[in-house]
Amino acid sequence: MNKKFKYPYVITVPGYIEASLGIQVVHRLCHLINQYGGEAYVISPVINPEWNTPQLTSGKFNEYKESGEVFIAVYPEIESGNPLEAPICVRYMLNREGVLNGNSINAGEDDIFFFYRQEFAENEANVNLLTISTYDLSVFCDDVTKKDLDLLYLNRIPRSSVDFSTLPENITVLSMDQPLSLNELSKVLKRGRVMYSYEASGTCALAGLCGCPVVAKIATGYEKYAITENTSKDVGNSEVAWDDSPNELERIRASLYKYRDFYEGLEIVSNQQILKFLDITQDKAQGFYNKNYKENIMEWVNKRKLSSERINLLSKSINELVSPQIIYVCIYDQYESWRKVLITLESLLPVKKMYSRLNCIVFTDGEYTLSKDFESWVSLCKKTKLNTTIQNIAMQQCFNWLQYVRAGVTFVADGFFSTICYLNKGSEYSAVYPDKIFISECGELESAFLPDFSIDYFLGFPSAFFVGCFFHQSVFIDTSNYSDIYPDFFDFDVLMRLITGKGNRHVGHFSEPLLISESIKELDDNKTEYLVSNYLNARGYVNSLILPNSLGGCRVVYGHKRDLPKISIFIIDNGDVNILQRCVMGLLEKSKYTNYEIFILSCYAEIEENRYWLEEVSKIDPNRIKIIVFPHQESRAKLNNIAATQASGDYLLLLDAEVFPAHDEWLENLVNHCMRDEVGCVGSKVINLNEKVYSAGMILGLNGVVGSPFVGSHYSASGYMHRLAIEQNYSVLPLLCLIIKRSIYQDVGGMDESLTEANLADIDLSLKVREAGYLAVWTPYSIVATDLSPEEKNESKEIYSDQDKVIYHKWGNLIANDPAYNKNLSLKKNYKIEEHSRAYGPSLESKKLLSVTIFSGGCNPMHMYRLEEPFYKMRFDGMIDGVVASEPFIMSDLLKIEPDVIITQNHIQSREITNFKSMNDCFSIYDMNYYELSKFYDNKSKKEQLNKIKEELAYFDRVIVGSEVLAEQYGRVHHDIQVLPTYLPHSWNDLAFKERVSDKPRVGCVTLDLSDEDIELVSNIVRDFSHLVTWVFLGTYPSKLKPFIHEYHRYHGFTHYPQQLASLNLDFAIAPLADNHANRARSNIRLLEFGICAIPVICSDVLCYKGNLSISVVKNRYKDWSAAMNQYIHDVDSARKFGAVLKNEVQENWMLNQKNLETISKSWLPR
Incomplete structure (x- = not known):
């Protein structure tokens, strides 16, 4: 294709x-x-x-x-x-x-x-x-000389509406009642003397091709189907007869060649049109x-770009530091390419201009000359002197932090600014790695948003971590440690030796994309094996087996010296004996590792079939298979806790009855990790029978309290940053197939028996193990299967139970920021970039900016005008921080964002906001810009609705309205009502306009939010002035106005609306509104939109349109509208002057300028 x-x-x-x-x-x-x-x-x-x-x-x-x-x-x-x-x-x-x-x-x-x-x-x-x-011109042609049939074409016109007395006798009717094949139809048409038709149809064109003239008729009540001059234009101006007089028919016969000419030329036109289609x-x-599926990382980066104001504030804060950190960037010119070196240096220039303590060394064997831009802060050094140079400047304390990159890397300046803040805030780490952007093999940019340091993930994919890593000066003090480092993999070598010497806890993570780099996978296998072997030997794994992978990393088989431990396997009977049998027999038949005992925990022994099977299976091997029967239903947590007291194994394997082994090494691959001293528990990859992932670790906060990533992916897929294919550390693992040290299980108190809902007890157990200082390892090399559907997982929760809240309160910080995930990734779409575009962080500013979260209403115009546009402008100018949440939020989203202020236009979210405020105090605002009671006509309904609104608004600390009318209407239902006008964003200043040149004035009407009542006010004006002006309507209108409207433009959404309005090339516009409660409470935004386009306006005399704008306000009477129209029509030049004045007024008073932004800021600030 x-x-x-x-x-x-x-x-x-x-x-x-x-x-x-x-x-x-x-x-x-x-x-x-x-x-x-x-x-x-x-x-x-x-x-x-x-x-x-x-x-x-x-x-x-x-x-x-x-x-x-x-x-x-x-x-x-x-x-x-x-x-x-x-x-x-x-x-x-x-x-x-x-x-x-x-x-x-x-x-x-x-x-x-x-x-x-x-x-x-x-x-x-x-x-x-x-x-x-679709016509075959060889079939539909005039090749029959005998014309002996009079024809009538009927399709949508009923016979009862035809006056047959006006038609020839014995007329032949062509209709869908007796459909003909194309060949049959052509034979009839070729014999036609004349064909009468009450409707425009392709059959009329076929008649013309066959040499049969068409007479156009009109049936009363069916005029819309009739042939018109316009329908003829669409067939190459081919003509029809308007009566059946001999002269008229002869005239038409003489012009029938036009049909054939048109269709012969149509193929070329059609080919062009299909290509355009x-x-x-x-x-x-x-x-x-691109918008919904493709990761556009640079668009995401640019959305968060710091304004010059923010950079100036940052620069001021840095200059006030007593002892700012000195940063050295070492550029390794691997391929002797000055072009690549310049790419990296030039990307550092804006950083250097802001931060004087940045210096750079280029290690190269090329003969280069530095330009003035670089000579003061960049030095050149031979590659052979790399190790000694770095050791010397470390010993002389010339830097606090050193970063090693390869020539060609491009730095993201704003990310570097944020990194500078992070490093200057003080760090207990010896190495800090950032997020980055990798260039894929096909040249596309891909995000590399990483978890906090994971030793297992690092060993499997080292370049994800070491590229762009910062090393503290103290790392290089012991010169003997770093004298033999290989320059091509200096950063990998240093990081590996640091971990070997000091352990994992000295490596930190800063989750900002700092640089754009090629993904380095082609590491030297021997070098990797040497470094990893040193690490393993230092930890006592002298018999380990290192298996290289395609990512420059490896998988480790630890080769434990101790005897292989005994495993106690717990399987809880779920009541389905067939499922239970599959699990147990699969375990017995498909496990190389045999040092285990099985506990089957059953609350279903009263069922005869279950009891019989339990008795029989226990006979297979009574020493290894033990049945514990409970008389009543018990929670899974309680059953596991009881079994743990009776188990004799050093390790407990919690195995769900719905799960069974997929290969015979599944258990030994779990044991490979669980015997490591630092590991508390290990989990398997769970797939379903369609080879799709059912569970692959768990992410805190994903779609609620916790969710499983990669659900539905093929089990062999590599996943985001290869996380589905590499062993790694998670914060939480599910109990579908989990092995845990028995001593740790007991030390942390086992499972919480009060948590009975969903997988809350799983979460709690894993996090208690983590809190005790142990790692949770997930391995894709242990695969178990289930016949459960992946779609049953990953459902977000909107209502939070008491048990959910217990977990949120206990583990809220981790749910908001799972160390195994990344704050730049979405909590609704696993491993997708977070759509809530937040500002860079952290900051050095002494006063923390107000953090505002806007809950998006999509492309709703009033939401964009009143919330999103002001928010982005204020954040860009350094007035606030925060995010726009573009999707319905979940609790973990808010815990991650930690807003000071929440603003929404959707009162349905009041319950969720209340739930969040119970865990994290913040100020909530409801922005109301319309009159909700206008649709209730009787006082009883209005009172009931008013009470309902009062109840919903009670969840909010403040209500902001767009007009004094709304403030008056809702002053009775809330204690804190503030009025905030609606302003236009500056993007309206950047529109492209055409010169207005037309014979008749072009008069526009935007109907997007007008009711039928509003449009009806000017329907007679539209009708009566249609010969004097060109009516241009943007948006739908009543069908009765169609004959009088010259141009109709479909609305293409708010994103395109400003330019669409500007492109209408209007001389003036009308803005009708009926004088009712709803319209009085409106904003004047339509006038502002016309105004910024310099379009003069005639509008209804309604309260919302009254003010000090230079517009023509008329009463909703025909004579007033007519007089204003005549005035504008007969003096268009003067009207355009009004438009210019109106534009100046809007630009001065109604844009999102500093003064108006400060007004908005005051309304958004808490008391």
């Missing part, structure tokens, strides 16, 4: 039938997409076997959809909504909306429209045409993929 057309199409269409041109066209579209190298399918019961139109059955479609692939749905206009739930929707308009089925399309803002004919677009502007011909739809799908 052509990579350009990589996103597939799924097309819904009725079964193929030759009697319907529209259906043929849609099937033909599928065929053409495939012919052009795309991938297209039809969901249709019948296809044309001669065309390439593969069917997609509902079953296959469900499989196809579950794959998660981005696809494009193509719907003809007879389809409503988005039944396939496609990410990309294309509307193929083979007629006007609602003409055939009477249905409303219910299109989304992002839907793409293509029209079969211009006629079907009516007054819509900027349309895309897709005219596909493919380009537009594929670009749309690619954009969706």
